[in-house]
Amino acid sequence: MLRSLIVLMGVDYDQWLALTVVSLKLDLRVANFGALHYGNSGKSESIFRVWFLRLWVYLFMGGMIGSVVWINKNAFFSGTVFLTYTMLLTAMLVLVDFGAIVISPEDFAILAYQPVSSRTYFVARLTNLLVYSAFLTLTLGIIPVALFFFTSGFRPLLGLAAFVAALLSGTGTALTLLLFYTAILRLVHPKKLRRAISYIQLVASFLIYGGYIFLPRLVDAHRIKILTLDKSVWLFLLPSTWFASYLDLALGRWGVAEVAPAIVSFIVLGLLIAGARGKLALEYSDQLSASMALSEGPGKVSSTRPGWIFKRGEARAVALLVGNQFKHDQKFRLAVLSILPLTVLYLWMGLREGPLRDPFVSGAAGFGKSMLIYVAVLMFPTMLRQTLTNSDSYLASWIYYATPVERSQLVLWSKNFVFVYFVLPYLSAIGMVFLYFFRNPWHVLLHLTLLALLSHLFLQIAVFANSALPFSQPVRKAQRSSSFVGILLIAPMAAVALLYAFSRWIYPNIPLLLALLAGLAGFSWLLEQMVQMQVRAQCASLEYQG
Amino acid sequence: MIETIGLSRLFGGKRALDDLSFRVEPGTIFGFLGPNGAGKSTTVKILAGLLRPSGGKAFVAGFDVVASPLEVKSRLGYVPETGALYESLSPAEYLELVSCLHHLDPKVAATRMEELLDLFGLEHERHQRMTEFSKGMKQKVVIAAALIHKPEVLFLDEPLNGMDANMAMIFKELLKKLAAQGKTILFCSHILEVVERICTRILIISEGRRIIEGSAGEICRSTGTETLEQAFAQLTGSRDAGQVTADFLAALEKV
Numbered sequence: 001m002l003r004s005l006i007v008l009m010g011v012d013y014d015q016w017l018a019l020t021v022v023s024l025k026l027d028l029r030v031a032n033f034g035a036l037h038y039g040n041s042g043k044s045e046s047i048f049r050v051w052f053l054r055l056w057v058y059l060f061m062g063g064m065i066g067s068v069v070w071i072n073k074n075a076f077f078s079g080t081v082f083l084t085y086t087m088l089l090t091a092m093l094v095l096v097d098f099g100a101i102v103i104s105p106e107d108f109a110i111l112a113y114q115p116v117s118s119r120t121y122f123v124a125r126l127t128n129l130l131v132y133s134a135f136l137t138l139t140l141g142i143i144p145v146a147l148f149f150f151t152s153g154f155r156p157l158l159g160l161a162a163f164v165a166a167l168l169s170g171t172g173t174a175l176t177l178l179l180f181y182t183a184i185l186r187l188v189h190p191k192k193l194r195r196a197i198s199y200i201q202l203v204a205s206f207l208i209y210g211g212y213i214f215l216p217r218l219v220d221a222h223r224i225k226i227l228t229l230d231k232s233v234w235l236f237l238l239p240s241t242w243f244a245s246y247l248d249l250a251l252g253r254w255g256v257a258e259v260a261p262a263i264v265s266f267i268v269l270g271l272l273i274a275g276a277r278g279k280l281a282l283e284y285s286d287q288l289s290a291s292m293a294l295s296e297g298p299g300k301v302s303s304t305r306p307g308w309i310f311k312r313g314e315a316r317a318v319a320l321l322v323g324n325q326f327k328h329d330q331k332f333r334l335a336v337l338s339i340l341p342l343t344v345l346y347l348w349m350g351l352r353e354g355p356l357r358d359p360f361v362s363g364a365a366g367f368g369k370s371m372l373i374y375v376a377v378l379m380f381p382t383m384l385r386q387t388l389t390n391s392d393s394y395l396a397s398w399i400y401y402a403t404p405v406e407r408s409q410l411v412l413w414s415k416n417f418v419f420v421y422f423v424l425p426y427l428s429a430i431g432m433v434f435l436y437f438f439r440n441p442w443h444v445l446l447h448l449t450l451l452a453l454l455s456h457l458f459l460q461i462a463v464f465a466n467s468a469l470p471f472s473q474p475v476r477k478a479q480r481s482s483s484f485v486g487i488l489l490i491a492p493m494a495a496v497a498l499l500y501a502f503s504r505w506i507y508p509n510i511p512l513l514l515a516l517l518a519g520l521a522g523f524s525w526l527l528e529q530m531v532q533m534q535v536r537a538q539c540a541s542l543e544y545q546g
Numbered sequence: 547m548i549e550t551i552g553l554s555r556l557f558g559g560k561r562a563l564d565d566l567s568f569r570v571e572p573g574t575i576f577g578f579l580g581p582n583g584a585g586k587s588t589t590v591k592i593l594a595g596l597l598r599p600s601g602g603k604a605f606v607a608g609f610d611v612v613a614s615p616l617e618v619k620s621r622l623g624y625v626p627e628t629g630a631l632y633e634s635l636s637p638a639e640y641l642e643l644v645s646c647l648h649h650l651d652p653k654v655a656a657t658r659m660e661e662l663l664d665l666f667g668l669e670h671e672r673h674q675r676m677t678e679f680s681k682g683m684k685q686k687v688v689i690a691a692a693l694i695h696k697p698e699v700l701f702l703d704e705p706l707n708g709m710d711a712n713m714a715m716i717f718k719e720l721l722k723k724l725a726a727q728g729k730t731i732l733f734c735s736h737i738l739e740v741v742e743r744i745c746t747r748i749l750i751i752s753e754g755r756r757i758i759e760g761s762a763g764e765i766c767r768s769t770g771t772e773t774l775e776q777a778f779a780q781l782t783g784s785r786d787a788g789q790v791t792a793d794f795l796a797a798l799e800k801v
Contacts, residue, residue, distance in 0.1 A: 018646030022632065022639070029634040029675070109630035113594040114647045115619035
């Protein structure tokens with residue numbers, strides 16, 4: 001049956017099957033599926049772990065939107081909300097994996113000299129795209145779809161309509177992105193487009209994850225229960241309403257406002273498939289790889305000038321390396337920048353209960369409100385330090401082994417660089433927020449000094465536990481480091497407990513506080529000596545990972 | 547058989563190939579030489595159906611590469627200079643894909659896969675993902691994929707890249723045997739000693755144009771040189787190696 005259908009389309013069945021199976025295998029092994037930090041050299045057990053985790057994340061996301069279906073019994077309203085959300089998430093995930101899933105520039109180099117027709121390649125890629133969007137929409141949509149089946153008694157037609165709507169809207173989204181992406185590629189260089197997409201992802205992920213926290217507070221269950229949508233012409237400009245009209249049809253409502261949008265959805269899908277045909281051909285893959293190989297054109301020439309204490313030897317090398325990586329390595333830059341929206345989110349969560357309280361005035365009374373901010377302030381430097389050790393270009397770290405560089409110094413200076421160029425500016429920004437609420441610069445200064453000392457302490461502990469050289473480890477491998485996870489989870493908790501103790505018992509006594517700050521600085525100096533010894537010992541046994 | 551007639555290719559305003567004509571008979575290992583940017587890879591890509599010519603004709607195994615690309619590709623084995631393959635697959639999976647694309651019977655494909663992996667010493671790595679492979683190991687898989695469907699014509703673009711000396715020796719012997727079976731082999735390489743030793747005929751091109759064609763001996767005689775390397779340097783206008791290195795060393799001393 002399937003063979004006959006495929007052959008009827010003028011496609012070589014055996015080739016189609018082989019290409020489809022291989023591309024699905026490659027997707028399973030290579031694709032990010034929404035994660036920014038996942039290498040392509042993973043072994044099977046960690047790949048399954050990643051997939052298992054993703055499955056739970058998607059189910060959780062689906063569960064969140066399922067609550068709307070559960071509360072609001074208006075099928076068109078809850079269907080539109082569900083499909084809008086599913087389409088948005090599918091769009092974001094397809095954007096992340098575009099290179100691997102939708103069109104792969106490497107296909108041309110590998111398949112162009114094989115006896116595969118453009119039509120066979122197109123249908124194989126289209127199958128791949130359909131499977132991918134089906135996986136996303138089904139895992140995101142399984143809970144809402146199940147709820148459509150059962151919430152108001154057993155209504156199989158409604159459930160089926162929700163299932164088909166989710167599947168087709170996901171496919172439509174993926175195809176739209178394909179056409180949109182390829183149209184923009186005519187105007188913009190692929191590297192610039194990728195850069196722009198990365199920033200869109202950063203903002204979109206902030207909006208989506210932030211939405212989970214914001215929305216339940218803005219719209220309560222009672223309000224969701226009574227919400228409906230007026231079927232005006234303007235409303236039908238939203239594509240998800242076309243697919244949501246399937247739900248009304250399943251309930252036996254066959255008016256113009258239900259039938260017309262459903263017909264529009266089929267016409268648009270047909271047009272999208274026809275339009276995608278030229279984009280999923282091997283020739284297009286060739287154009288894409290050729291345009292990627294082309295120079296982006298002369299960009300702004302700016303050299304990194306390491307200043308202050310980073311003027312010589314290993315310190316200068318680290319400053320040049322990290323500065324230039326930040327400028328040119330999109331993944332590294334995003335990892336650093338992603339801290340900002342998360343900080344804003346944590347600040348907002350802390351502030352929604354009321355203004356931040358000056359710990360010198362209120363003691364430990366208002367401490368619980370600020371706890372998330374302190375966790376962020378203390379956790380992010382350690383995360384940054386870890387980011388600094390990972391890179392897709394880790395093979396280039398041979399240079400640390402083939403030159404007479406002091407490797408332990410590279411490790412220590414990379415820690416110092418993180419502290420000077422990331423932690424201090426970050427604390428300064430947080431300090432401005434504190435100043436706004438505390439209104440006492442002296443209190444802010446003392447509080448920030450304690451935070452800075454604790455941040456540095458965590459950096460030292462992180463380096464002590466793992467003396468990896470800058471950008472010398474494959475991304476995935478570094479992520480698995482259990483000591484890193486331990487530091488990330490346990491250490492901020494310990495520090496928050498310490499901060500609580502300070503604000504309750506030490507802050508009221510300024511001379512004691514100053515003495516303890518000096519003591520902490522002294523302890524940090526002692527720890528630095530131990531870290532240096534440990535790093536030297538670890539670096540002596542380090543080996544190139546390539 | 548391979549034949550090109552007045553082949554040309556433009557990239558933007560730049561002429562990469564200019565009226566290039568040559569013919570390779572079955573049973574020949576044809577050395578295709580030229581300095582960097584001479585147009586070798588462009589020619590091979592046109593013959594393999596990866597690029598379209600701007601002018602002229604090209605035939606492989608009797609088929610026009612533009613009019614009948616699938617006929618050409620089903621008779622062709624190609625080892626690209628890039629050595630591109632799907633690294634997330636294992637050698638067994640990759641070879642299975644290639645054999646499916648060539649419609650090989652699964653049993654035949656399995657037998658040939660065993661033989662090829664044994665030949666290249668990859669029998670223990672057949673199910674490992676190639677992401678962890680060395681350059682030489684990947685190259686062996688690319689070569690195995692080019693041979694699995696017993697092609698009439700072989701295009702080999704720097705096939706010895708990354709290969710160890712023992713394997714290179716076996717591979718060169720294999721090429722001679724394949725040529726003896728009547729296969730047509732186009733061999734591109736910068737290792738002129740190898741070309742001189744195994745190629746029955748050699749064509750040197752420069753700036754997209756034909757410079758000279760003949761056996762290694764004929765080319766040396768016509769240029770009055772002793773080795774193919776010397777003939778190549780003379781014909782392609784290489785700068786005096788001694789003078790260039792002397793200038794470089796002097797520049798290093800100045801700083």
